Amino acid sequence: MFVTGKGGVGKTTVAAGLALAAAEAEGEAVYVEFGDGAGARRVLRDRPSGLEHVVLDPSKAVAKAAAPVFGSATLAKLALDNFAMRPLIRAAPAVRELGVLELARQVVAEHPGKRVVFDMPATGHSVAWLKVARQGRELTGRGPIHDLCAKLEAELISPGHASIVVVTLPERLVLWETLTLCETVEQEVGLSVDRLVVNRVPHAPPDNALADAVAMSNIDGPVGEAAQKLTELLSIRDAVRKQVMEALDETVHRYGEEKGGDTGLTLLPYASTDPTARTVAEWLRNAGAA
Amino acid sequence: MKHPVVIVCAGGGGVGKTTASAAFALALAKSGYRALIVSIDPARRLADAMGVELGTQARELSLDSGNGQLFGLMPDPEDALRTFVEFLFAEEPEALARLLDNRLYRALEAAVPGIHEVATISLTWRAITEHEVDAVVIDTAPSRNAVDFITYPKRLAKLLGGRAVGWMAAIGKRTSVVPQEDKMGRVEQLLVRALGPVARDVAGLFSEMARVRKRFILLNEHTSDLLLRPETRYYPVASPTAAARDDVDYLIKKLAKLDIAPRALILNSAFVPERGWVDVLEESGETTPAIDDVLSTLNDERSTRNRAASRITEAFSKRYPILPQLRLPFVESVEPRSIVHTLSQSFDIAALLQR
Structure with missing residues (x-):
């Protein structure tokens, strides 16, 4: 689950x-x-004992992911750790994303049958990291990078x-960006969005407050x-x-209609202090989203 | 060229960074600068905050008061790379055509992290020269890694200025018809095998870039000059949440690695302004149950917000005792533009630029 x-x-x-909700349920x-x-x-x-916590370091991802591509860690070091490739890896886009995905795949492979929840890094608004496997496969056509990308698609992003x-968030601009993101995920990655979680939805004041004011x-x-x-x-x-509410209606309904209503929508309430994961797990359970 | 004052606002997402940056730029313009506000945030927040359409070409924005000028620049991630590449290859139309046809380039064209930032910075340089701007405010992407782009031009320049280019271009020649592995070294063979047929496109891209290497390196020097001079002013932006606090800590550590010390912290929503009228209403004896309900919610909200804000202020004062804090009020409005105008009054430009 990404x-x-x-x-x-x-x-x-x-x-x-x-x-947390998955650990408690399963x-x-x-x-x-x-x-x-x-x-x-x-x-x-x-953190309860059933919930394992894994931290992945994106800066080490390329080195770790490269070994299978080149056949061994030594060959990978030979190919990548040289005057030409070091600056290339530091400068080239998408290389790191591919490394991160491979690390993610390894975590999933190490935990068969368990739910693995990835808190993906915020990459602006792009879903570039989800697209790199397909792009890489189509671009290379054959060879170890092609195979790596194909494996990522089959085992991780299928x-x-x-x-x-x-x-x-319940903000007009953010909601529109989210709609674009959902459409991109669907069209360019081939995955559908299972759930939209709208966080921090403000409480409405009592109905007659404005009229009274x-x-x-x-x-x-x-x-x-x-x-x-006060007025x-x-x-x-x-x-x-x-x-x-208008933006939410338009985005969610437009997306829901196009998709035939498969996407779950969950609204979480606004809280004036940061809620803990436990509180959010309870909200999600109550909303039927966990 | 006289160097403009360069201000970089950075912070995690959702802290109101674009609004604060726009307010900073507006305050600069009001105090007489020819200011430019640039947003790397691919969201349309800046356009929304300024209440106008913005794009790849800088345009002038209207000021309600003051004698300066304000320009806005918000490149679309989709065209930024194209504009940038066309600029680089202005004198090499044939190479440009080949580049645009390169499969790898076409794959990169879809907004890739890093490229948008570099492209935006190069457009910023152009806008500064074209409009004789003397103050620039850069609103970075909403991520704790937002300042990574500062070294990206340097990494690119190093890549293109180094031996790697000639070496890759040579691989390209050898793989152009049929791979001639016997003529390659071991490392070259490994790479060509790993990359497969795309090795040719990689090499092709390199040889085109090598053609405009000088222009590229010069442009990147300008870029580093804009972002890495000791005079460039960095302002972390936070709001009163634990996530924003962690992002600022992370950011300050990253800046320290680049030998950059931030000038001041900008704290958004750092206090809810005094609302004397709430007390007047509470003591009036004229309220209805619905109003009582609203007033008690308002009081709760205010004290919770102010508590969270003092917690973060204290945490930052403890960690960074000599770093000044610019505390901005919590402002509510339907129009983002009016929030920017209100916040701009909190920026005392003369005092800020002295630090």
């Missing part, structure tokens, strides 16, 4: 929540993050093995002026909320 989305949407908490699960392990330290403090969860602002003096301020604030929030 959990993706742009940075700052709460991807780590949702990924950890999904992994006894065992794996939560994989890329980087320094800060994600789990932040949101998964009380519809039978992979599911994709996209985390997004407007009525109060007719009172003369400081109370009326104060009520005027302004409530109107702003109301307009923002409407914008969001």
Whole structure:
């Protein structure tokens, strides 16, 4: 299960929540993050024994993934660790993404039958990392890189093995970007998005609050002026909320219709402090999303 | 050319980096600079924040007050590479045609991490020269790895300036008809075997790039000059969340490796401004249950937000005692543009640029 989305949407908490819920339901699960392990330290403090935590280092991915391509670690070192290839690897796009995918494939192969939840690195809004296997295979045509890419497609990124969860925010722009991302995943990667998680959906104020505030602002003096301020604030929030709901409706419905309604939609509430993975796991379970 | 003031705003996603960068640029323009705001964020946030369409060509934005000028640049990741390559190959039309036809180039053309940043930076250089800009604000991509692109031009220049190019081009010649493995060294053989038929495209790409190597290296020197001069001013941007705090720590470590010390921290939503009217309403005795409900929610929100904000302020003061913090208010509005205008009032340009 790949959990993706742009940075700052709460991807780590949702990924950890999904992994935690899976570990509790199935006894065992794996939560994989890329980087320094800060994600789990932040949101998964009380990790149950059934949930394994794996940290993958993208900067070492190329070296680790290259061994099977060249036949052995020594040959890989000979081919890659030289004056020409070192700067090429540092500069060439997609090489690192391929390395990261191969490490991901290895984690899945080491945990047969278990659910592995990947908290994918935020790569702007692109899904380039999901496309590199297909691109690499089509580009090379034959040879070890071709074989590596084909293996990644078959074992990691195939519809039978992979599911994709996209985390997004209830903001007009972010929702539109998310729609584009879903369409790209489908058209260019050949995978469909199984679930859209809209994080931090604001609570609506009580129904008659705005009308009451407007009525109060007719009172003369400081109370009326104060009520005027409240009216302004409530109107702003109301307009923002409407914008969001409209965008959510349009994006989610448009995507849902095109897909025949296979994509699950989960709304998670706004919380004024960062929720833990445990809280999110509970929300997801209650929403039927875990 | 006189060097412009270069400001780089970086931080994780969702911290309001684009809004803060736009406010910074607007404040510069209001205090008399010919400012340019550039967004590498592939999202359309900058256009939204400024309330106008922006693209690969810098365009002038209107100011409500002040005597400076403000330009905006937001290259589309889809055209940025094309524009960049056309610029590099302006004097080599035939090589350009071959390059555009190269399978590997065509595969790279679809927004690849790193390329968009380099292309954007080169367009920024052009915009600075064309519009005689004297202050640039660069809004980086929403990722903790956003500053990786700073060394990318250097890595590319090193690659193209080094022996690797001639070596790869030579492989290309030997693989052009039938692979002549007997004429290759062991390493070359390994690579050609690993890459398969694409070795030819890799080599082709290299030999085209080698043609414009000088222009490439020069352009990349400009780019490094823009981003790696000691005068370039880096501002990490955070909001009061643990994720944003971790991203800033990570970012400051990365900057330290490049010998860059940030000038100040920009903290978005660092406080909810005083709302005296809430007290007036609470004490009025005229409220309805719905209003009481809203007022208590507003108070809760304000204290929770302010608590989270002081936690992050304290955490940063402890970790980076000499790093000044610019604390921006939490602003609500329907129009992103009006948020930018409000925030720009918090930027005291003279004081900021003295640090």
